[in-house]
Amino acid sequence: MLDRLLPVDAFPARRVTEAMRYAALGQGKRLRPFLVVESAALFGVPRAQALRTGAALECVHCYSLVHDDLPAMDDDDLRRGKPTAHKAFDEATAILAGDALLTHAFEILADEATHPDAAVRVALISKLARAAGVAGMVGGQMLDIEAETANAAELAHIGLIQSLKTGALFRYACEAGAILGGADPAPLIRYAQKIGLAFQIADDILDVESTPEALGKATQKDKAMGKATFVDLLGMDEAKRRAAALVDEAVESLSVYGEKARVLDEAARFIVERRK
Amino acid sequence: MLDRLLPVDAFPARRVTEAMRYAALGQGKRLRPFLVVESAALFGVPRAQALRTGAALECVHCYSLVHDDLPAMDDDDLRRGKPTAHKAFDEATAILAGDALLTHAFEILADEATHPDAAVRVALISKLARAAGVAGMVGGQMLDIEAETANAAELAHIGLIQSLKTGALFRYACEAGAILGGADPAPLIRYAQKIGLAFQIADDILDVESTPEALGKATQKDKAMGKATFVDLLGMDEAKRRAAALVDEAVESLSVYGEKARVLDEAARFIVERRK
Incomplete structure (x- = not known):
């Protein structure tokens, strides 16, 4: 789906579309789109709608990786086993490809193929903008950069950075399923908060053990x-x-859905048991 | 309006909100929001709706300036008589502030204060994403960067770069007025195409004469x-x-609106007669 939704190389500005595809397609775990699809499945949402919403979210996730990897930010050369976008292309192209991926996410959501009701599409757009903005991902990345100098070694502070930087998109992924289905998002938001934190703790564990x-x-x-x-x-x-306790709490949050939530339960366990 | 719509410094990630405000408030000509407001006024659109739409557009314009000025792009130290964002803050903060301004534009448009009808808000969002993406501003900037090495000294090519890089947002500004007013956008789109090109020619003239x-x-x-x-x-x-001929053609495009288009006529003249 994401492959089909991304612009192709035929356009005059071919280099930037190539960089977008390089950054967004390939080795990713696709965890966030998976959460959208499985959350939406609880409410019988047509799969194509959930896939489009998941593709938009993945565009935002990949844009954030491209920009976070830049020399001026985290200065990483390797991502998903490949050279980062600014290494494979150049810095200017990486900045533009990130910008274009972020922009493209909103274009995908605005299209009526995402949901026939414009009010639902607007809700998806509004929530995604909040999750990606200063009260979400961008704010978290800013605090994370400042933490390098501030050396703010407090649990509350790194918990805040985590909840903004990675938690906001996890929450969006699960909430989007409920929005598409016209359902109460509260249980899925609780689930997302638990697995978002578990994901970050697992990342820190992998960083030491892998x-x-x-x-x-x-x-x-x-x-x-x-x-x-x-x-x-x-x-x-x-x-x-x-991390293990958070997984149990996440699973508990979904008990209201019974057997239907089995795949999401397994996803919560995968998040702490994954090897990469 | 833009001042009121931008996030304030109270948030934890204060540095990035300061950089957003630094980049978006102050010395700008506000030409694009002005075009939204005057286009919308042709159709009796409530001023607050036009101002919100104009503020969103200005966020996108300012994000593009912040990113274009970065060392990896055009490497400019001065913008509107002040140090560019990456000089006043740092590169990481400037990248994030640009990202956040782009994101914030969609959040502003998604809010029902922009227009009571969700379908209208979605149309505004969809068009803005297209104007800002690879088939618009980002594509134009990519071609512009490549032109440095390609030395593609053809009128058609710099015309294409212009129409993507600056023309797309001019067109959006005028089209948005018609969308808000539920009116046929065709005359305003013709007007926008003429003044967009005139604006770029005037910029090139000023670059030599100023x-x-x-x-x-x-x-x-x-x-x-x-x-x-x-x-x-x-x-x-x-x-x-x-440039002068384009202004005449722009004014002619609006003849269907009669006297009501007087301010837009004057704006077309201002665009080629401005001294900065």
Whole structure:
């Protein structure tokens, strides 16, 4: 679906469309679109609508990776086992490709193929803009960059950064399913908050226990930059206990849906048990 | 209006909201919001709706300036007589502030205060995403960067770059007025195409005839980078003739509105007669 929704190389500005496709297609786990599709499935939403919404969300996720990897930001050379976009192309193209992916997400959502009701499309757009903006992902990335210098080694602070930087898109993924289905989003929002935090703790654990080869990106960068992680603050054992408890709480949040939520239950377990 | 619509410094990620406000408030000509407001006024659209739409458009315009000024792009130190965002803050903050301004534009448009009808808001969002994306501003900027090396000194090519890079937002400004008013956008789109091209020719003329002090930004950069301008290709006299003819054609496009279009007629003249 995402492949089909991204612009193709025929356009005059071919280089930027190539970079968009490079950054968005390929090795990603596609966890966020998966959550949209499975959340939407709880309410019998047509699969094409959920896939379009998931594709828009993946565009936003990939844009954030392209910009976060830039030399002026986290300065990463490797992402998903491939050179980062500014390494494979150049910095200007990477900045523009990120900009274009963010813009394209809203174009996908605005199209009536995403949902026949314009009010639903507007709700999806409004929530995505909030999740991606200063009160979400951008705000989290700004705090994360400042944390390098502030050395703000407090659990509350890295919890805040996490909830903004990665939590906002997890929440959006699950909430979008309920919006598409015209359903109460509260149980899915609770689920998303638990798995979002579990995901970040698992990331910090993998950063210590895995290798760059297995992860497809550099490890131990936070330590080198003096940034605190959940593992630093909780210790490895407590971090693992906390992640496991969050998964149980996430599963509990979905009990209202009974058997229908089985795939989302498994997704919560995958998030802490994954090896990359 | 824009001041009121931008996030304030109270938020944890204060640095990025400060940079957003720095980039978006202050010395701008506000030409694009002005065009939205005056186009909408032709159809009796409530002023608050037009101002919100104009503010969203200005966010997109200012985001593009912040990113275009970055060292990896046009590498400019001066904008509107002030240090560019990455000079006043730093590169990471400027990238994030641009991202946040782009995102915020869609949040403004999605809010029901922009128009009570969700279908109208979706139309505004869809058109803005197209104007800003690879088939508009981003595509134009990519071609513009490539032109530095390609040295593609053809009128058709710089005309294409112009129509994408600056023309798309001019067109959006005027079309948005018609969308808000539920009116036929065709005359305003013709008007916008004429003044968009006239604006770019006037920019190239000012680049030769004005000073960095008067313009508030560096001059003669295109020449130094080997990029062709309309003045190079047409000669100064013909460039001025062409700009004046475009203004006449723009005014003619609006004849269907009679006296009501007087302010837009004057705006077309201002665009080629401005000194900065």
